[in-house]
Amino acid sequence: MTVMNGLYLHIPFCVKKCSYCDFYSVPYTRPLAERFIGALETEIGLRSHFFPDGHGSVSTLFFGGGTPSLLAPGTIASILDSIRDGFSVDGGAEITLETNPGTLTPGKAEALLAAGVTRFSIGVQSFERDELVLLDRIHTAEEAEAAVKAVRDAGCRNIGIDLIFGLPGQTAARWRNTLEKALLLEPDHISAYALTWDSGTVLGRAILGGTRPAPREERVADMFMAADTILGAAGYRHYEVSNYAKPGHVCAHNLLYWQGGQYLGLGPSAHSFSGNRRSWNISDVSRYIDVLSQHQLPMEGGETLAEEERRLERLALALRTDTGAGLDLIPASSPVLERLSAENLGSLRNGRFVLSAAGFLLADEIALLLSEEDKKSRTG
Numbered sequence: 001m002t003v004m005n006g007l008y009l010h011i012p013f014c015v016k017k018c019s020y021c022d023f024y025s026v027p028y029t030r031p032l033a034e035r036f037i038g039a040l041e042t043e044i045g046l047r048s049h050f051f052p053d054g055h056g057s058v059s060t061l062f063f064g065g066g067t068p069s070l071l072a073p074g075t076i077a078s079i080l081d082s083i084r085d086g087f088s089v090d091g092g093a094e095i096t097l098e099t100n101p102g103t104l105t106p107g108k109a110e111a112l113l114a115a116g117v118t119r120f121s122i123g124v125q126s127f128e129r130d131e132l133v134l135l136d137r138i139h140t141a142e143e144a145e146a147a148v149k150a151v152r153d154a155g156c157r158n159i160g161i162d163l164i165f166g167l168p169g170q171t172a173a174r175w176r177n178t179l180e181k182a183l184l185l186e187p188d189h190i191s192a193y194a195l196t197w198d199s200g201t202v203l204g205r206a207i208l209g210g211t212r213p214a215p216r217e218e219r220v221a222d223m224f225m226a227a228d229t230i231l232g233a234a235g236y237r238h239y240e241v242s243n244y245a246k247p248g249h250v251c252a253h254n255l256l257y258w259q260g261g262q263y264l265g266l267g268p269s270a271h272s273f274s275g276n277r278r279s280w281n282i283s284d285v286s287r288y289i290d291v292l293s294q295h296q297l298p299m300e301g302g303e304t305l306a307e308e309e310r311r312l313e314r315l316a317l318a319l320r321t322d323t324g325a326g327l328d329l330i331p332a333s334s335p336v337l338e339r340l341s342a343e344n345l346g347s348l349r350n351g352r353f354v355l356s357a358a359g360f361l362l363a364d365e366i367a368l369l370l371s372e373e374d375k376k377s378r379t380g
């Protein structure tokens, strides 16, 4: 089996915190960003032997965050140079930059492409003004449209946008409107995420405290199915629970995660995975910089997955995709498989069990059920 290698770079700066966000990020200041870039370059050098010899080259790089599009194109170019010095990178590697529409101009889009970015993932989230206010986004719907147009006019032919649904007070009609406006922009890839909330975010606390209505589960499920229908009819392949792509535009970096590839995460809070070993970096940019100034790895922790845990994880990730799980992970026949098929939640196709859109909604629960069946069939 070919092992795919990916690099994830966490750029931990934002203009301001969005109300629903639980990613690690701090307010952008130039002096801190400059110190961070120095530390990141050190980490790149220290980690250049992460992928075992003979395990191929890096085929995907993903600048995430945070807001990587806050960095100057020259900085992105110099980070990419350091990566190419430390790692073997495929000539045709997918290089994605997460982009906040409030941080992009046509000139910057051109310069980022010239720096080596091949794919933009633009955080549009909604085309409804009051939803963008609720989410505390720094941009308007018009600015989001302008950002998509800017990267396309600059020559990018691999553009993804992110949308979010299941917001407090959001109606089915408003979600449909956002999907239809998204289609008018003709992106190559659309990620549609259901809002998740907990006490760690401003919006989560508002929902838990009762000042914002909790999105109703059945309504969120209807919005998920509406996205499947509307985007499917427009020619997008629903290739993972939250992701849709035009032919030839599946995100290779995402696929690497779901297909069990190995990846190295650089930057504060970034996670890495290789073999059965997962590790993660310090979630604090100042400590991250301090540790690297002593030429030490900025790792916070790690764990080795037991064989059964890894098997369940592989199954759960495979079931999230439209290529499903192979019969090496689940029994070829069982009462559970038959019931799932009878309820149109999934079906066996060419020796793989593939979930339907309705099955995607229950992917985690189904993974647990099938994992139990699998264990039973192996232990008799």
Ligand code: SF4
Residues within 6 Å of the ligand: 013, 014, 015, 016, 017, 018, 021, 022, 023, 025, 065, 066, 067, 100, 123
């Ligand atoms: S721009 Fe992205 S990373 Fe930054 S606060 Fe908003 S959602 Fe979080």
